[in-house]
Amino acid sequence: MESLDQSNGEKKWLSHSRIGFVGSGKMAKALVHGFLRNNKMSLETPIWVSGRSKGSIQSFLEEFEGHKIHTTLDNRELVNHTDVVFLCVKPPQAEEVLREISALMASKVFVSVVAGLTIKDITQLLSHCMVVRAMPNLPCQIGKGVIPYALNRDEDTKNRKMVSLIHYLFSLLGHPILISEDLMAAATALVGCGPAYVCMLMIGLIEQAKAYGFPDLEAIQLMNEMVLGTLSLLMETKRSPEKLLSEVKTPRGITEAATQVMVRKGWEDILLEAIEAAKKKAEALEVSLK
Ligand SMILES: NC(=O)c1ccc[n+]([C@@H]2O[C@H](COP(=O)([O-])OP(=O)(O)OC[C@H]3O[C@@H](n4cnc5c(N)ncnc54)[C@H](OP(=O)(O)O)[C@@H]3O)[C@@H](O)[C@H]2O)c1
Structure with a gap:
């Protein structure tokens, strides 16, 4: 690319x-914040948003006050005014929307971020447009997302120019990665759900810092900076987590007292079981939406 x-x-x-x-x-x-951030998307580029209720449209407009955003309660009106359409509804709502807009999508680009909705499901209803299936995560909001995406099997070889455009569009949101659709359930469990695992770790660390007597704000700052520093060190020095772990954890030292408890209590098993549960749920959703 x-x-x-x-x-x-x-x-x-x-x-x-x-x-x-x-x-x-x-x-x-999250996607609109990501696109508008630092004027990455020219302010002249019109953004359209459709919703089901006036309430959610109103809340959208309030969040983006000062930006030029066109809204409508009619999905077909949105499609008529746009070239690239992102589908951002819940899985059970997707089929109705696909049927509604199907006749209007010819030669447009359709990007679904709906968990479980496969390219095959989409192309059954939208046959004359370029279909992209993506699983962005919420850090897209600040341009730090990870965006695994998959294309119609031969789309990437057939239409290299378009694929490069899609990759560019996603790069405004963070780190795009083109994957095989077979890996989408795994990507959902790891990348889509990933921020939740990190937040659970953070909640545990912050609560313990408070329990030891750190004031609330200090506890949050202490743990946020600790995690950010660790991650930055890993990324800047390209060190593996295993290597850094061995540097922090000297034999019979203080850190090892903690890591031994984590190993004994099955920390890794809990994490793997949790990710596997999410992956199974994503796979089951693919089946149930068929
Ligand atoms: N949240 C995440 O971290 C995340 C990560 C990756 C992918 N996703 C995927 O993103 C999709 C949306 O998730 P979300 O968290 O944004 O859910 P959400 O906050 O519930 O948003 C869904 C929106 O769709 C609107 N809607 C429902 N039916 C519609 C229709 N027929 N036409 C137009 N708008 C309609 C809803 O409007 P009302 O409010 O008026 O009902 C609501 O604003 C899901 O499929 C999910 O799998 C989410």
């Missing part, structure tokens, strides 16, 4: 493309 510096063609494409979001909830908001 071309680097962002080499991406003048993609930038030009984006400046001419109109982007729409069907669904005005948490994921649509």
